[in-house]
Amino acid sequence: MELFKRIFRCSISLSLVELPIYLLLLSFSLTIGNEQKEITNSDSDYLHSHAELIKSYMNLSVAPCDDFYEYACGNFENIRPDRYSRRENLGKPGYVLDDIAKELLHRMDLAESLNVSRELRVAQRFYNACLEADLHPFPAADPHYLNLIRSIGGFPAVDGAAWNASNFSWFNMSAHLTNFGARGIYNEVLPKYEESEVSFEVNYLGFDANMKKNQSWAYKRNERRMRGYLRSFNLTEAKIAEVIDGVFEFWREALEEEMKISRHGVAFDVTNYFEIVWNQSEKRRSFNPDLHMRDRVCIRHPEAVANYLAMQLLYTFDASLKDIKDQRDYCTTKMRTSMWPLFKKLHLAESFGNRKRSEVLEIVQEVRNSLRTLVEKVTWLYSEEQKKALLRVSSTEFHFGSPAETSLTNQQIPEILRLEVVDDSYAVTNMNLLRLQVDIQRFSTRHPREHVNNTKPWEAIFGIDKSITNDKPIVEIDAGLLEAPYYHRSWPHSMKFGSLGFTVGEHLTDFLLWPSFNKLDLLYKDCRWNNFSKQIESKLIRQLYLYIDSGGLRSAFEAHRSHRIQTLEDPEQKMPGLDLLPDQLFFLGLAQTICYDLRAADWNRLPKYKLLSDLTNSEDFMRAFNCPVGSGMLPTNQTCQVW
Incomplete structure (x- = not known):
């Protein structure tokens, strides 16, 4: 009833474009009724456990006014569990997807209601087979792996004189590797649009490290990987050293040749790739100087190239477990990454229930109203630009997921039934699984009539997509944004507005950029950039980030403040164990959506500096924590x- 009252009060000032959203909210409120406000015992238990997790990521020895990132996320890299699926960023947590997949694996009731129970049983069979397999150490010498290698190009290090260089084609063997998702000499680039074609890019050379950098540590890591595989075949140490030296020599020449080659397109015959991969026999050529360059080196080192590609295929099959305790996590990751359409469908059905939709739409609408108020007040937009910006804010449509994505997912799911789980050979099952994973990735290319532009795997659900269709801005909210660290129904509303609300506001502000892009230099000419902002190297990028992020931050904070006033929310509402007020x-x-393991992400600290730059220019933040000048x-x- 309280939700209905708020909808009625706000609807007085609605535009015709926004009215359908409120009607949708109303229908959800009638469906949900009073249970919208109920917090179950399970929610209460979750709230306490999540509060402890939040607190564990924080570095409470640092004052929030000194360095808010360190205060909010400073202990994250020490707390992060050492699991197979690494979690380097709280906003894109791979192992959250693993946990979701493990729960959904047993939801046969949900699968039956969605008519995907047969596919879920296949997933269960694979998962159990994986758990029972001997994966540590990796059985590289399994005859099934060796037979496959021999059928696509051979392994001269193992086969010796039986290997015939005259029958070897590096290009053909690489084509076969793409069928298993392995990284050969080149990689296929699948078309993003129906009318485009497959293209090719050369892969970097190496296993655990990119040899392009030509650094000693990269040689050591790659040597260790190759030595491990070759020892599995009981080769002598002298033979192993000879094979590794040959691969290194091939790599060095390839890197040197790469520096010499002309960047002009050179015609290269790729017919065999299309015969091997797509069963198409017509003549094909690619004007690719990189393929031409690699060909010149590969034909000088056929034996080394064959050995390298054989080990690359083993590397793809290798679970690379550091310890047997990681096997359960590995099996979960393999299952959900190869069968992601199935788990994406199950997760969407589980996530986008009426309770969540109702509250999320309410948050969206309050952030939209706040941003509209901010746009009405700015003085740096011309009148006509301001009208366009207001129209964009009001006309933006919000969708839960993409209808086109859902349609494609439904078509991909039956592919899972093709997976053969071989009871007495995990190696064969493993090969079958990788073929399935690649076939699902190639689905749109194999079925051009059903092609959906820019389709996303399940791993990409932690975000928001935006597009323009017939001049109408559309924002698609992915299911992952209804999971921690963005949202949980039991959280205080202040946290929901800081995480989910800010993300929505940021994307809405992005739609306002076009009419005012040329104003950025004028807008920022008097800005005195702080030390955090200067870490973002490009001046234009600094301007764009502050423009977008500050708009998202202000609109979300004003929506949070407005919500508290409208709902008479308890001003002392807190998270258990955290002595923080709602504004704090x-x-x-907001901060904990971007916590990074900075050791793993040393190459990109941009999210940290973006956050600190945003907050040092936020008077709302300064008031919330009572920060003194000079901090x-x-x-x-x-x-x-x-704004």
Whole structure:
């Protein structure tokens, strides 16, 4: 009833474009009734456990006004579990998907209601077979793997004089490797659009490290990997050294040749790839200088190339377990990454229930209203630009998932029934699984009439997609945004607005860029960039980030404040065990969506600096934590205000 009252109060000022959203909210409120506000015992238990997790990521020895990222996320890299599916970023947690998949694996009731129970039984069979297999150490010498290698090009290090160089084609063997998702000499680039064609790019050379950098540590890591595989075949140490030296020599020449080659397109015959992969016999050519360059080197080192490609295929089949305790995580990851359409469908059905839709739509609408108010107040937009911006805010449609994506997923799921789980050979099952995974990736290319532009695997569900269709902005909310660290129904609303609300506001602000893009230099000419902002190298990128992020931040915070006033929310509402007020929880919720393991992501600390730059220019943040001038987050009393 309270939701109905809020909808009625707000609907007085609705535009015709926005009215359907409120009617949808109303229908959800009638369906849900009073249970919308109920917090079950299970929710209460979750809230306490999640609060402990939040607290464990924080570095409470650092004051929030000194360095808010360190305060909110400073202990994350020490707490992150050492699991097979690494979690380097809280906003894109691979092992959250693993946990979801493990739960959904037993939801036969849900699968039956969606008519995918047969596919789920296949997933269960694979998972059990994987758990029972001997994967540590990796059985590289399994005869099934060796027979496959011999059938596609051979393994001269193992076969010796029986290997015939005159019958070897590096290009053909690489084509066969693509059928298993292995990284050969080149890789296929599948078309994103129905009318485009498959193209090719050369792969980097190496296993655990990219040899392009030509560094000693990269040689050591790759040597260790090759030595492990070759020892499985009981080769002498002298023979192993000879094989590795040959591969290294091939790599060195390839890197040197890469520096010499002309960048002009050179015609290269790729007919065999299309025969091997797509069963198409017509003549094909690719104007690719990189393929031409690799060909010149590969024909000088056929034996080394064959050995390298054979070991690359083994590397693809290798679980690379550090310990047998990681096997369960590995099996879960393999299952959900290869059968992602099935688990995506199950997860969507589980995630987008009426309770969640109702509250998320409410958050979206409040953020939209706040952003509209901000646009009405700015003085740096011309009148006509302001009208266009307001129209974009009001006309943006929000979808839960993509109808086109859902249609494609439904077509891909039956592919899983093709997986043969061989009871007495995990090696064969493993090969079959990788073929299935590649076939699903190639589905749109094999079925051009059903092609959907820019389709996404399940791993991409932690985000928002935006597009323009017939001049109408569309935002698609993915199911992962209804999971931690973005959302949970039991969280205080302040945290929901800080995490999910900010993400929505950020994407809405992005739609406003087009009419005002040329104003950025004028808008920022008097800005005094702080130290955090200067870590973002490009001036234009700094401007864009602050423009978009500050709009998302202000609109989300104003929506949070408005929600508290409208609902008479308890001003003391907190997370258990965290002595933080609602305004402070808002900023903590925002920060913890981007916690990184900086050791693993040393190459990209941009999210950290974006966050700190945004907050040092936020007067709302300074008031929430009462930051004094001269502190790390407020070095001077001047901020760069945009909205």
